[in-house]
Amino acid sequence: MNEFDDALALDPLQDGTFAATLTDDWAIGHAVNGGVLMALCAKAAGVVGKAGHDHPLSLSAVFLSPGLDGSSRVAPMVLREGKRMSTVSVDLVQHGELRVRSLVTTGHLDDHAEPVRAMPPAPRIAPVEKCVSMADAPEGSVPEDGFFHRYDLRLDPDHVGWAVGAPSGRGELLGWIRLADGRDPDPLSVLAAMDAFPPVAFDHGARGWVPTVEFTGYVRGVPAPGWLCVRTQTTTLTGGLHEEDCQVWDSTGRLVGQSRQLASARF
Amino acid sequence: MNEFDDALALDPLQDGTFAATLTDDWAIGHAVNGGVLMALCAKAAGVVGKAGHDHPLSLSAVFLSPGLDGSSRVAPMVLREGKRMSTVSVDLVQHGELRVRSLVTTGHLDDHAEPVRAMPPAPRIAPVEKCVSMADAPEGSVPEDGFFHRYDLRLDPDHVGWAVGAPSGRGELLGWIRLADGRDPDPLSVLAAMDAFPPVAFDHGARGWVPTVEFTGYVRGVPAPGWLCVRTQTTTLTGGLHEEDCQVWDSTGRLVGQSRQLASARF
Numbered sequence: 001m002n003e004f005d006d007a008l009a010l011d012p013l014q015d016g017t018f019a020a021t022l023t024d025d026w027a028i029g030h031a032v033n034g035g036v037l038m039a040l041c042a043k044a045a046g047v048v049g050k051a052g053h054d055h056p057l058s059l060s061a062v063f064l065s066p067g068l069d070g071s072s073r074v075a076p077m078v079l080r081e082g083k084r085m086s087t088v089s090v091d092l093v094q095h096g097e098l099r100v101r102s103l104v105t106t107g108h109l110d111d112h113a114e115p116v117r118a119m120p121p122a123p124r125i126a127p128v129e130k131c132v133s134m135a136d137a138p139e140g141s142v143p144e145d146g147f148f149h150r151y152d153l154r155l156d157p158d159h160v161g162w163a164v165g166a167p168s169g170r171g172e173l174l175g176w177i178r179l180a181d182g183r184d185p186d187p188l189s190v191l192a193a194m195d196a197f198p199p200v201a202f203d204h205g206a207r208g209w210v211p212t213v214e215f216t217g218y219v220r221g222v223p224a225p226g227w228l229c230v231r232t233q234t235t236t237l238t239g240g241l242h243e244e245d246c247q248v249w250d251s252t253g254r255l256v257g258q259s260r261q262l263a264s265a266r267f
Numbered sequence: 268m269n270e271f272d273d274a275l276a277l278d279p280l281q282d283g284t285f286a287a288t289l290t291d292d293w294a295i296g297h298a299v300n301g302g303v304l305m306a307l308c309a310k311a312a313g314v315v316g317k318a319g320h321d322h323p324l325s326l327s328a329v330f331l332s333p334g335l336d337g338s339s340r341v342a343p344m345v346l347r348e349g350k351r352m353s354t355v356s357v358d359l360v361q362h363g364e365l366r367v368r369s370l371v372t373t374g375h376l377d378d379h380a381e382p383v384r385a386m387p388p389a390p391r392i393a394p395v396e397k398c399v400s401m402a403d404a405p406e407g408s409v410p411e412d413g414f415f416h417r418y419d420l421r422l423d424p425d426h427v428g429w430a431v432g433a434p435s436g437r438g439e440l441l442g443w444i445r446l447a448d449g450r451d452p453d454p455l456s457v458l459a460a461m462d463a464f465p466p467v468a469f470d471h472g473a474r475g476w477v478p479t480v481e482f483t484g485y486v487r488g489v490p491a492p493g494w495l496c497v498r499t500q501t502t503t504l505t506g507g508l509h510e511e512d513c514q515v516w517d518s519t520g521r522l523v524g525q526s527r528q529l530a531s532a533r534f
Contacts, residue, residue: 057508058481058529060327062354062370064347079365080331085480087329089368098346101356103329103368105480105529112506117471118438120502171385204384213352213372214325216483218510218529220503235387236487236522239379241324243485243525255503258510260527262325262372262485 002183003150004192007036008043010074017075018044022094024069025146031066033147034212035195037100039188041090044074045104049086053106055187057085060216061102068094076104084111109187109222122229122249125156128176132160151196152180162202171234171242173200176227185223185250193228194246194259200232201242201265210263213241217259226251240264269450270417271459274303275310277341284342285311289361291336292413298333300414301479302462304367306455308357311343312371316353320373322454324352327483328369335361343371351378376454376489389496389516392423395443399427418463419447429469438501438509440467443494452490452517460495461513461526467499468509468532477530480508484526493518507531 007026010018026036042056073093080087085107092100125131131154134142142148155175161168177193178185185193194217199210229249234242242265248257274293277285293303309323340360347354352374359367392398398421401409409415422442428435444460445452452460461484466477496516501509509532515524 060329060370060481060483062327062346062372064354079329079368087331101346101370103327103370103481105329112508114506116506117504118502118509119505214327214370214483214485216327216481216527218481220505220508235385236525237384238386238487239381239383241379241487242385258503258527260483260525 002179002181004179004183004189008040008188010044010047017073020072020074022067022069022072026150027069028145028147030068032068033195034063034215035192037067037092038102038195038215038217039192040074041092041100041102042104042191043188044076045088045090045106048076048078049088049106050081052108053086055107055109056104056191056219057107057112058105058216058218059102059191060214061100062214063100063212064098067092067099070094072099109219113221119255120247122253123174123231125174125229128154128227131156131176150180151177153177153196167203167205169204171200171203171237173197173203173232175230177230178227184225185228187219187222190219190223190228190248190257191217193230193248194257197230197232197246199263199265200234200244201237201263204237206265206267208266210265213262213264215259215261217257219257221254221256223250223256224252224254237265240266269446269448271446271450271456275307275455277311277314284340287339287341289334289336289339293417294336295412295414297335299335300462301330301482302459304334304359305369305462305482305484306459307341308359308367308369309371309458310455311341312355312357312373315343315345316355316373317348319375320353322374322376323371323458323486324374325372325483325485326369326458327481328367329481330367330479331365334359334366337361339366376486380488386522387514389520390441390498392441392496395421395494398423398443417447418444420444420463434470434472436471438467438470438504440464440470440499442497444497445494451492452495454486454489457486457490457495457515457524458484460497460515461524464497464499464513466530466532467501467511468504468530471504473532473534475533477532480529480531482526482528484524486524488517488521488523490517490523491519491521504532507533
């Protein structure tokens with residue numbers, strides 16, 4: 001086992017729901033990272049949908065209250081079983097309080113791999129060893145929050161200005177990511193990775209927590225082993241709301257994930 | 268009244284749901300357009316959420332079965348009432364069959380209008396009178412489906428090759444749209460407009476019906492009166508699935524809508 005699969009452990013209960021345990025190991029402050037909550041929902045959807053529909057193709061989620069360290073219940077309900085896709089509504093609940101409601105479409109990604117008629121190439125990015133990680137930060141400046149120790153995240157040197165008070169104003173971050181314990185990516189971790197980067201609004205000078213209003217991610221392929229390349233962008237930041245788009249390429253340069261979230265931003 | 272508001276008429280019932288009538292006037296073949304179904308869900312969410320949270324900020328939807336001419340039930344459930352936003356789950360049902368499940372975030376768009384820190388300008392596009400409408404097609408070639416008569420849709424002349432067997436391969440459509448009866452746009456019609464253009468996959472040579480797997484739209488502003496400028500794009504078309512992104516600008520050049528859907532494509 002490894003940290004990510006430990007976090008996604010689902011214990012089936014007699015009523016068709018699953019028990020899961022959220023932990024501060026994946027939290028920033030007290031709030032467990034949304035990517036992990038979504039991966040839990042997607043995993044449960046893959047279990048209850050039609051046989052063979054084991055991958056998340058799409059997941060949309062709204063976040064009603066912060067997931068906290070402790071036990072939780074993941075409650076999936078199959079809405080439709082089609083030939084190539086199932087549709088599942090999944091709630092994540094703690095102590096009777098709804099944390100996340102999600103709509104998940106599941107299928108088998110190999111059925112949607114070929115032919116490749118159009119695909120954006122991976123962006124130009126510095127090699128991993130030339131990118132900047134939190135380990136490069138001055139001693140004592142890395143936050144102790146568990147989440148920051150679960151991923152190895154390296155930002156392209158041209159995209160770190162915001163961290164030293166000089167946001168570029170482009171609204172774009174670019175970097176590499178992998179799970180810190182070396183676990184290779186899979187469709188569930190691609191989904192989680194799309195909510196793992198620093199908020200792209202930081203590149204416009206926003207600060208502090210950036211609550212997500214709505215998140216939708218598509219997994220477009222089974223990732224090859226190795227690092228994931230991630231680019232996040234925003235084009236429209238008005239009245240404290242912005243969209244954050246994310247693209248994920250695997251180590252072979254295949255686009256394996258696309259997401260967009262609507263989020264607040266504070267200045 | 269006008270055609271669009273007629274289609275969105277909601278009759279409140281004692282159990283907290285609403286009766287609505289779907290009609291072939293908005294259908295392609297037998298299936299009522301998803302944009303109208305989503306606007307119905309968004310309208311119901313605006314009614315039941317907190318007072319003042321009357322606009323849809325985001326809507327995510329999955330489509331379980333085609334909406335058909337006849338009576339329907341719109342069933343909203345408030346999941347959260349926050350200070351600036353409410354979150355509402357809305358089902359659209361016909362004869363006990365779930366057609367659409369949606370997650371809607373509502374609020375008041377004026378609260379998110381200023382300041383404008385970033386916004387993409389409207390694209391270069393030919394003026395409305397130089398664009399190509401269905402009325403320009405050879406007599407008898409305009410389909411009789413009701414939906415095609417509800418909108419006045421004009422495509423930029425540089426984006427009509429697909430209609431005459433010469434798709435550009437760029438994966439992009441660009442044009443103007445307004446409701447055919449001249450009703451001015453509002454946040455609900457912006458949402459509907461994001462599912463009203465021809466499938467962008469046609470610009471890669473796809474044909475026929477393009478079923479939507481998942482749709483998420485954000486309304487980013489109250490549109491000014493007049494035409495809406497719409498651009499749709501796809502970057503990734505693999506194994507018969509693609510994402511369709513849509514941006515909508517109002518007649519003043521303000522970006523008022525962003526959407527993405529995951530959809531099938533047949534060749």
